Amino acid sequence: MMRETKNALEGIYARLYHHYGPQSWWPAESAFEVMVGAILTQNTNWLNVEKAIANLKQEDVLSAAKLHDLSEDQLAVLIKPAGFFNVKAKRLKNYISFYLSEFQGDIQKMVIVDTLELRQKLLNVNGVGPETADSILLYAVGKPIFVIDAYTRRVLSRHGLCHRHVDYQELQDLFMRYLEPDKISFNEYHALIVRVCKDYCKVKAQCEHCPLEGVNYG
DNA sequence: GACCAGGCACATC
């Protein structure tokens, strides 16, 4: 059973990587942009997040110091296209305050903190849940942690490796128990899952053409 | 015009 699960996880990764190649995620120009995007994309289509980030760049406020100086209302106007703009403005401000006070807005000061200790600090920020925390840990800070999201649940459940509404920690534990902790492969694996879902998993009827069709779990 | 999208906090039972 354990061996089958390990083989399945490795098989899915091999198949996706062979089909798509490296994804070089996260789609952002800086670590700070990753952090902002991680909050803006909560339950939101990425295209809408891009519009919000474009606004921040347009106004030249995509830095911790400049966002800190904006009022919550000013920020809400700029991130409007990403939806939930009032709550997200609040969450972004919470995160920026945390980032400035705990780390002086210096990502290198996050890098030297132990992964699980840093994860707990992130989770203590109001508005940062497990997925947002792990996205920041992996894609901004470069820590070897596996990111779980709606796409991950969809792919893994359709391949019989978990149930549809599996608990976040339970599914993360599955990946991290069977795979070697490696920030490169964790980065690629999650990005590949997002890629294949966007291409094929919108409706079940497309599954038969998916690169994961007939993947060998042997 | 429905329905959905890379969550999270909070209320209520």
Next chain:
DNA sequence: GATGTGCATGGT
């Protein structure tokens, strides 16, 4: 501890 609800835009 489990379940329900508000938050809101833009694409399909």
